[in-house]
Every structure is written in structure tokens, then in C-alpha cells.
Amino acid sequence: MKLTHWILALGATGLLALGAGHGYGLLATPAEASMGETGRILYLHVPTAWVAMLAFTVAFLAAIGSLWSGKATWDLSMESGIEVGMVFSVLICIQGPIWAYPTQNYWWTWDPRLTTTAIMVVAFTGVLVMRRLIHQHERRMAATAVATIVSWVNVPVVYFSVEWWDSVHQDLSQVSSVDRVMLIPLLVSLAGTSLLGTAFFLARYRVARARYLTEEVAPELPDLPEQLELEDSP
């Protein structure tokens, strides 16, 4: 199967699973006990956050790989990982306030989970900005890999922030903390979002590879002979 087929297959399966999970979550499960109907955003928010952290972690591993081996594949995977992570972490920053306002009566607060998430987004934005500014391939690869590794230090801090500090955010989501009825749509949505994230990653990788091949690997075009003839003719 070609990469394009994989992207389509994974994306379609992901969308189906996401639709099934959300449909089940919206229609078949009872409303959440303390938050009511609003609590259903759980089926969206947890999978999004999971994929965001997963994507940044993939980027982190790819950054180590690219420093270790110097192969462009790692570098391109890192770029794709960061961008997918960015999309999903910006989504969590939008979903969070939508969830918080009806239940807590504020859009945003300087809470450890929210603050560290915001820091993570800004840190990786910096990496992407730097990527656009360095034009020489080898230097860009080394510099952004280093910046990705250092920025990734934030990800575990975000994950454990609810345990380390007193947080208004819900505690770590674990299988045991969710009721069976809600667990099924949650896991289905989780699988769907992960598949969709993987499809995004592959699609982004395809673009990154095409750009790399045209910019770095393609041979210089030979001079056009017509130009010379034109100059000679009166």
C-alpha cells in the first residue's frame, strides 16, 4: 500500500471510530453526575490531550533519532510530530475554556495544568519559528532537534501537574476513575482520535518529504540552451 492509501485508510477509520464514540457518548450514556450534560466533552477533551502529548513525544523521539543518525527521515518526522502536536494542543486550549465556563464559571485561570499547557504550546511555537528561519538543512536539523528535546521537558510536567500541585483540573484520567458506561465511548473516541492523529502525521510527513526532496535533494537544473541562441540572433 502506498503512503497516500495508508493516510486515507487510517483517516477514514479514525473518523468512523470518532463518530461512533461521540454518537455513543452523546446519545447512549447518562449525563455526568456533577457536571451534567457538559461533562460529555470528556469524550473529546481527553483523546485530544492524549494525541497532543503523544505527538510531541513522537517528535521528541524523532529529535533524538535525528541527532543520533543525522538521517533526514527523523528530522521530517520530528517536524510532522510537532505540527500535529501543535494542532491538538491548540484544540485542548480551546476545548478547556468551553468546558470550564459552564462548570467553573471562568474561561481561564492560572492553574498549573493550564499554565504548563500554555507554556508547552509557546515553547513548540518557538521551535517551529526557528525552523522557518534557519535555511541551511544540516544546521536547521541540529538546532530544531536540540530545541525539541529541551522543550519536551514540559510534556511530563504538564501530565503530572495535576498531581504535583493543587489543581482545579480533574485528576489524571485512569481506567479505574471512569465508569464502565462512559469508558466504552471514551476508549472508542480515543482510538479514533489516535488513528486520525496518525493520519495527520503521515499526511504532514508526506508534505515535509516532498519539500525536502525538492529543496535539498533535487539536482540543479541545467541552463537552458535557448537563452544562448536568443542572445546570438539579431
Place this chain on the structure above:
Amino acid sequence: MKTFLALLHKDLLVGWRGRVRLVGLATYALTLLLLFSFAVGPDTMALRDHASAYLWLAIMSSSTLLLAQSFQQEVEAGAIEGLILLPVPPPALYYAKALANLLLLLFLGVVMLPVAMVLFDLALSGSLLMLLLIILLGSAGIVAPGTLYAAMTARLSSQQVVLPLLLFPLVVPPILAAVKATDLVLEGDAMGQLPAWIGLLAIFDAIYWSLSGLLFGKVLDE
């Protein structure tokens, strides 16, 4: 060790020879402190309450100028190529540069501290030594990733934009801890929280100083 000391000597000597710049930087930092008190207005209570935040914000924004300069000089004179060609391990280069930057930033912090105490009408309720230790640890938390990123961005024309953009998110945890700890030393530590914040600072310093030293070689490779 000998090469490290020679490099450190070189970096400090460059700092000393360019002391006009350092004086300029100190003036800039002091102006920032003044600006904070102008911006807040004559509310002594508010100024005193947020003094540690203003102090650290001033240190943080002057640090990016200091860090950017430390590598710009090397690149401008083409000295960096010479340094890379020398048979010196990259970590030695990094640690010498970082330590020199730390000393310069500490100098700025020590100059700013008495001015801040006068401007914001502060009384020291903890020990001065503890306060100096916090300034040392906090500055170390800025300088370690800062030196690495300054080296990475030294050749970019837009370094002034990119360096803070990359650096500020990274130094949020150490700055947060430093502000809290400074606050506790100034205002008194009734709950005994100080060791926890200093511990957090020390952990971040340890992570950043070791990680940056390891990665520096990769950044220099041309």
C-alpha cells in the same frame, strides 16, 4: 580543566574589556525597575507585594540581551570558527561560556537588588545569604538554556526575536520558583515553604545544566 579555565578567562576578559556594554546593560535593568514602579504608580503596598516579580522580570529581560551579545561578538569577529577548530571538547566551550554569562548576570542581579530594595521599600526578613543563593540559582536556571539557545540563534539576523521566544517558555519554571522563593525571603516564611521552592530551582538547574552541556556539541557542528 586547564582548557576550561583558559576559556573562562577569555570569556570574562571579553566581558571586562567590553564593560561599557555591561554598564549599559545594568542601566537598562535599573531603568526597567524604575519603569515598573512608574507603571504601578505610588501604591507602596502593591509595589512591595510584587517586588520579587519585578526584580525577576528585569533580570529575565536583561538576560536575553546579555546572552545574545555573548555569542554575537564571537560570530562577528569570526572567532567561533577558531574556537570550533581548537581541540577543545564542546562541553568545555559551553560550560566556560555559561559560567561567564552566569557571573555577568549575577553581577547585574547584585547591582539591581539594593536598588530594588530602596525603590520598592523592602525589608529583608530572611537572611541576605539565602537571597543571594536564590539569585544565583535563578540566574543559573536562565543562563543554562539561554547560552545553548544563544549559540543556536547566533547566526540568525532575527536573533533578537527568536531567542526570547525560545527561551522564555523554558525559564518559566525556574522563574516561578525564584519569584516565590524571593518573596518568602523578603516577606517571611511562616509556613516553611522555602526549601521546597529552592529544591525545585535546584532540580531545574541540574536538568538544564547537564542537558545543555550534552547537546551543545550538536549545535556547534557545522
